[in-house]
Amino acid sequence: MATITVEDRNGERKTLTIPANSKQNLMESLKEAGYRILATCGGIALCATCLIEVLQGAEQLPGPTGAELDMLDILPHTASGDRLSCQLWNNQIPDGLTIRLKGDEHS
Numbered sequence: 001m002a003t004i005t006v007e008d009r010n011g012e013r014k015t016l017t018i019p020a021n022s023k024q025n026l027m028e029s030l031k032e033a034g035y036r037i038l039a040t041c042g043g044i045a046l047c048a049t050c051l052i053e054v055l056q057g058a059e060q061l062p063g064p065t066g067a068e069l070d071m072l073d074i075l076p077h078t079a080s081g082d083r084l085s086c087q088l089w090n091n092q093i094p095d096g097l098t099i100r101l102k103g104d105e106h107s
C-alpha cells in the first residue's frame with residue numbers, strides 16, 4: 001500500500017491510498033478515486049489520455065516499457081517525468097509519489 005499525492009488539472013492536491021495490487025494499474029485507481037480520465041484505449045498504451053507527470057519519486061518507478069516509450073515519443077509536449085498511468089502497476093507505486101494529471105478527461 002502506498003500513499004501518493006495527486007494534483008488535478010486545477011492544481012488542487014489530494015492524497016490517495018493505492019493498494020499494492022499487481023492486477024490493477026494506477027490509471028484504474030485514479031478513476032476509482034473519481035478522477036475523470038478518459039482512458040480511451042482501456043489501458044494498452046495507445047491513447048495517452050491517462051498521461052501523468054511524476055513530480056516526485058520518479059526514480060523509484062520502473063522504467064517505461066517499449067509500448068509506453070513509443071507512445072510518449074509521438075506526443076507533442078512531454079516533460080521528462082511524463083508517464084502513462086495505465087502502464088504502472090499498483091504494486092510498483094512507491095509511498096510518497098507525487099503526480100500531476102495531464103491527460104484528456106471525460107465530461
Ligand code: FES
Nearest residue numbers: 045047048050086
Ligand atoms: S489508457 Fe490509453 S494509454 Fe493509458
